[in-house]
Amino acid sequence: MIRVGVVGASGWAAGSHLPALAGLDGYEVTAVATTNMTSAGKAAAEHGARLAFDDAGALAAHPEVDLVVVSVKAPGHAAVIRAALEAGRHVVSEWPLTVDPAEADELARAASEAGVVHAVCLQGRHSPDALFVRDLVAAGRIGRLESAVLVAAGDPLGGAVIPAGMEWSTEPAGGTTVLTIMAGHFLATLDRITGPLAEVSARLPRRYDEVAVGDTGRTVANRVPSQVLLQGTLNGGATASAVIHGGSGSPDGFLIKLVGSEGTLTVAPTRPGRYMHWTDWDIRLGGERVEVPASYRTVPFDPADGPVANVAAFYQEVGRAITEGRPAATDFPAAARLHRLLAAVERSAASGGAAVEVA
Numbered sequence: 001m002i003r004v005g006v007v008g009a010s011g012w013a014a015g016s017h018l019p020a021l022a023g024l025d026g027y028e029v030t031a032v033a034t035t036n037m038t039s040a041g042k043a044a045a046e047h048g049a050r051l052a053f054d055d056a057g058a059l060a061a062h063p064e065v066d067l068v069v070v071s072v073k074a075p076g077h078a079a080v081i082r083a084a085l086e087a088g089r090h091v092v093s094e095w096p097l098t099v100d101p102a103e104a105d106e107l108a109r110a111a112s113e114a115g116v117v118h119a120v121c122l123q124g125r126h127s128p129d130a131l132f133v134r135d136l137v138a139a140g141r142i143g144r145l146e147s148a149v150l151v152a153a154g155d156p157l158g159g160a161v162i163p164a165g166m167e168w169s170t171e172p173a174g175g176t177t178v179l180t181i182m183a184g185h186f187l188a189t190l191d192r193i194t195g196p197l198a199e200v201s202a203r204l205p206r207r208y209d210e211v212a213v214g215d216t217g218r219t220v221a222n223r224v225p226s227q228v229l230l231q232g233t234l235n236g237g238a239t240a241s242a243v244i245h246g247g248s249g250s251p252d253g254f255l256i257k258l259v260g261s262e263g264t265l266t267v268a269p270t271r272p273g274r275y276m277h278w279t280d281w282d283i284r285l286g287g288e289r290v291e292v293p294a295s296y297r298t299v300p301f302d303p304a305d306g307p308v309a310n311v312a313a314f315y316q317e318v319g320r321a322i323t324e325g326r327p328a329a330t331d332f333p334a335a336a337r338l339h340r341l342l343a344a345v346e347r348s349a350a351s352g353g354a355a356v357e358v359a
């Protein structure tokens with residue numbers, strides 16, 4: 001049994017990590033931590049954890065914790081990760097790993113040297129639909145891949161209105177923008193299918209200098225992009241392009257189009273208003289719908305219920321890595337490379353769209 005301590009248990013984790021862990025064999029949530037003991041105690045009671053903390057270091061050091069889950073705001077990730085590594089614990093971090101690419105490389109080195117299992121929750125890389133599409137492409141069902149196109153909605157980030165309570169996301173230092181969060185998740189999922197980008201040329205339009213805060217009547221300064229536009233070349237030589245557009249409502253879906261020398265494969269959501277890393281896919285090969293074999297769906301959750309299913313698939317992989325004593329897929333070095341990709345996008349945009357190699 002892998003005993004888990006969740007840091008940030010009253011936020012995003014409450015609707016994703018905690019229910020995913022509760023539904024899987026082999027895991028037990030033994031501890032939670034929040035910013036104060038009142039909310040920590042409430043979260044512990046709600047999720048059946050024996051231990052509650054208002055200090056992440058104390059949680060990481062407790063002998064009844066084998067795996068630390070880091071689910072606080074991005075600027076706070078590094079400190080909690082370091083506490084877990086110092087305590088010799090396996091560690092899972094929400095994406096992004098941190099807010100600085102150089103620090104991401106540093107954390108990747110530290111985690112590798114610590115001899116523990118480490119992984120970042122880019123759950124789209126563990127989607128059964130993404131894995132099935134990857135296998136179709138690898139098997140040559142569309143011949144040699146020649147181009148990949150991605151269009152996706154990044155709401156509620158990047159639009160003219162930001163939800164109340166998310167004002168901090170209008171500053172780059174917050175680490176939560178249409179580039180870092182939405183493009184990060186979407187490009188990581190695409191990478192799982194096509195392989196990584198080797199070179200990018202990009203633009204990051206910022207349509208709004210100020211954005212409204214919900215229906216409060218207030219506005220705040222905005223210093224983050226509204227859209228992500230990129231084109232580039234994949235390691236295998238195929239071209240790739242992506243448009244991630246911000247918005248102020250619910251996402252209206254996504255489209256992936258993969259063109260090969262012998263056919264075309266397209267992907268869209270099975271229902272509107274879902275992110276590509278949260279839901280199951282409508283997959284069409286040459287225009288004909290293709291069903292994902294049941295063998296790919298290994299978690300006790302319905303993809304229609306939102307992000308929990310793919311988060312659970314991610315934890316299945318982490319559990320196998322711990323049991324087998326091997327690195328996890330989407331480990332910290334993989335996350336650090338995604339940080340370098342996004343940094344390359346920023347450098348290209350700052351230069352007016354010049355092509356930049358991805359380190």
